[in-house]
Amino acid sequence: MRIKNLNLLNFKNYEEESLEFSDGVNILTGNNGSGKTNLLDAIHFLSMSKSAFHSSDNQSLKRGESFFSVFGTFNKNNTDYLISTLFQAGKKIFQADKKNYDKITDHIGRFPLILVTPYDTDLIREGSEERRKFFDSLFSQIDKNYLLSLIRYNHFLKQRNSLLKQFAEKRYTDFDLLESYDEPILEEGFKIFSWRKNLIKEFLPLFNNTYDLLTHRKENVSLTHQSDVADPEFKITYKNAIQKDLILERTTKGIHKDDYQFLIEGQSIKSTGSQGQQKSYVLALKLASYHLLSKYSHTKPLLLLDDIFDKLDEERIISLLKMIDGDDFGQILITEAKLERSMEYFKNIKKQIRIFNISKGKILSIQNV
């Protein structure tokens, strides 16, 4: 799969711009703040129907403007698809070939993409929610039913939590009403747990292999999925937690508390890994996601690499570029502020290279190498 072109109107710092991409490697270069990452985000918008960096569409609207639009042509299995979004008056329209989607969830996973960003180390540093979001986003692209199940689970969980709050305020508990949410929560929870467990099992060898290739087997890494639901007696544990749930005014047991433990040499990478090791770890997580997504989507997803060279040593940069230049990967977009420095690395790439020189939300020049 590839993106052939992109058109922006009033998207972040772009007033009006059009780009035609190479099928190989596209390098976006320019000074800090010129708009390189914004271009990747526009492509992310078309693939995932939202920005990778903000939850509110308003933040993608160029300051002082009243609407933005992003258009792009994806090519998948030799067929072109025109994907477009228009945001105006707080409302977003999302279309494929000029037709609105009934549900935006129908779009997720159609044009798969993996974005690697400097913020990825938040997956290590931040709390379990970041890690759940990361795997949820991957598994949702792999299987739409996962996403639908997760939406249903979160809906019932929210309802149950608001009941718990109401009961605390009124100092009265309707146990029958509360119990009516247990069945859908448990049903969806078991399904989600089983998806996570099986997909992580498939993910792990891909991750280990990628990390080894990236680092020449410098260290052993692993990851584990931790869930209350893994306990065969979970149903009882969940029911027994009712008193605690009433006191804390929230549901304390379930897949919404799952976490993924990231390990290096058997220890938590958060406390023992160097910055370079942490960066390699999250890079391997993203590239392994690419392989898993590639398998399930029967296409090579787009790979967007934002500012990836920082903190990687030369050996790891060379391994990374060799890897993504291989046949397992398709079209690639890379942002790089210091192109002169990295041209040394790029010159060994066999794929066709197109360089976009960017300044203040404008493409100044394009060069095919």
Ligand SMILES: Nc1ncnc2c1ncn2[C@@H]1O[C@H](COP(=O)(O)OP(=O)(O)OP(=O)(O)O)[C@@H](O)[C@H]1O
């Ligand atoms: N909604 C918006 N309206 C106008 N400008 C915006 C908006 N959102 C972001 N920008 C501008 O976009 C610029 C940042 O662009 P971007 O993050 O793409 O830069 P970059 O080229 O990737 O930089 P770096 O090399 O530092 O990572 C900033 O100047 C910021 O002010």
